[in-house]
Amino acid sequence: MSTDTPDDPDSTASTNDQRARQQLLELAAQFYDQFADGDVPSMSVPTRSKSNIEYDPEKGVWVLGDRNTTRSANSVGGAQKLLKAIYVIEFLADQLDQDRSSTLRELYYLSESWDLDAAQFNSQDESNQLVEDLEIVADVTREDFHMRPEESGATVIGPLFLREQTRRGEREIHCQEDVGEGGYQIPNNPDTIEFLDHDAEFVLAVETGGMRDRLVENGFDEDRDAIVVHLKGQPARATRRITKRLHDELDLPVVVFTDGDPWSYRIYGSVAYGSIKSAHLSEYLATPQADFVGIQPEDIVEYDLPTDPLSDSDVNALESELEDPRFQSEYWTEQIELQLDIGKKAEQQALASRGLDFVTDTYLPERLDAMGVL
């Protein structure tokens, strides 16, 4: 039993808000100064094309490279981009001031209410990209701007006691004793959570709902002192963030349990190394210490699991993973080559072919023991 005690989350949250607001206003002030000095206003942002995203072997995550793109008012297109940025900065600063929040989609629609037609967005891609630009330039996260994702629905169950700062006041919740079988719903911004106490030995992040429910029914979280995080397929930012915080703040090993196919290895990759799309946030979202439990291609052979044949797109995805810097270890090369060789893939729930308790009585204990987690 151990616990980390960060500062009072209330003051932390508002400090974050103040800092985010301040950074935005400084950006606006920069445009003002450029005008005042007779310069053409401009804003420089790191280029976010694939060619400017690098794998940092030391940190073990994706990071942005050194190249920058300048948005300058010396063209009509550039001037419009800056105009839209200023409208968004004003909207976000007000939102933070009023302690409100909104979704990316609402921001896109809200622009229709702006008085200047030229400031309105033509597509949600455009407004999403501008918010990402502002994240990078202001060096804060979208969550700090109080921008919410559409939804995620991911959950946590396990021996974890936490306090969530909600708009309706604080809620103290034990993620086994105070929740139903569905577990604790991860909020859009998990930085509103403070971890109060726990009895956990490790964090088990699970891809599918069927397997998450199996582990809960079999009492795996209780018997093995595991915090079970349901990834729900490719995990949302909030899910990756809470996983990282469980690792960093509670010093818990994190293991990732997915189907045995190339798309699921990418799910593991996004938990561990970050994604190309959010490379500017890898240090906020990625858990490079996270390990892969399986389903490993060698498990398909060893446990004689029911399989499906690899499709052409599976084979292509595996071959591109062989080139992917995140999978350049001996372990992954072996596993991926084995899978290409046997030409098969298997789902987590295929373990049920050995009985409903096989995953919790045999498979996970064997794998976690081999990995040094149990």
Add this chain to the structure above:
Amino acid sequence: MSTDTPDDPDSTASTNDQRARQQLLELAAQFYDQFADGDVPSMSVPTRSKSNIEYDPEKGVWVLGDRNTTRSANSVGGAQKLLKAIYVIEFLADQLDQDRSSTLRELYYLSESWDLDAAQFNSQDESNQLVEDLEIVADVTREDFHMRPEESGATVIGPLFLREQTRRGEREIHCQEDVGEGGYQIPNNPDTIEFLDHDAEFVLAVETGGMRDRLVENGFDEDRDAIVVHLKGQPARATRRITKRLHDELDLPVVVFTDGDPWSYRIYGSVAYGSIKSAHLSEYLATPQADFVGIQPEDIVEYDLPTDPLSDSDVNALESELEDPRFQSEYWTEQIELQLDIGKKAEQQALASRGLDFVTDTYLPERLDAMGVL
């Protein structure tokens, strides 16, 4: 403030289990008797093709018609079907006996462990269909067999106090005071819930997560005494079931709030009238008294909402809804014809173009007042 007090949920649950198990065993006994009498074993199930599904205008839901299909052991194919049914009956009876549960996908994989190759399923469609057959023939629900869906992740927030019977004991949860901003996660089988108390005036079922979060942030559930159910797109059975129970047991009006396009009208339809796929369960899942809030085609015009043009498949879907018995009212005919006429659709979140509070301060109060709910 009112509350329904059903029987002790513990005894109810086990009575249900006992009844489900009994019905299954009777089915097996019927095969035995057929053998003993020198008859060829057979099982008769209502035909579930589209032509045998009827809209019952009195009940206001889809129901199965009178035609039956007989699965008989007088052909190899028929005999195999009955063999598989017997294996599944044995598995389900054991599962109920041991108070365990499993997913449809696990059942499919489990069949690989059965001693007789001929009893194994060739596809999950086959095992899913057999479970549906058994639901109908045994006159119980899949939930009574303890078969779980893959996942749903739908949530409830509002002035509702409930008790959930979990495998870890009872949990009493107030769906505002005891949950985070994510709300209360609906369990796979909401019949494990007993409603203890509430302060609600109505139930608002919402399609998208973005709108659900907007209502929660704006405090709509608190200000208007609303139980907000997040449908998460096409709602899972558990979501439809809890919605029906909130209506039937707490006598609360149910209103459904979706995007303004033909696919969302179908979401409303599945809450209110049931779906073709689960026509045999309409009386368990459907809430014929549920009303549609919007986005109505006339709202698009009246509130001048941002829109997208109808695609060809949107137009086809609207035209098929004009023929759909569920939408044969004056109201729906008018709305659908208006939408075909203007050639536009709008999302819930498009209301943000009038400001973030417009939906809770203006749109919903106006609509709910017109509908007689507020």
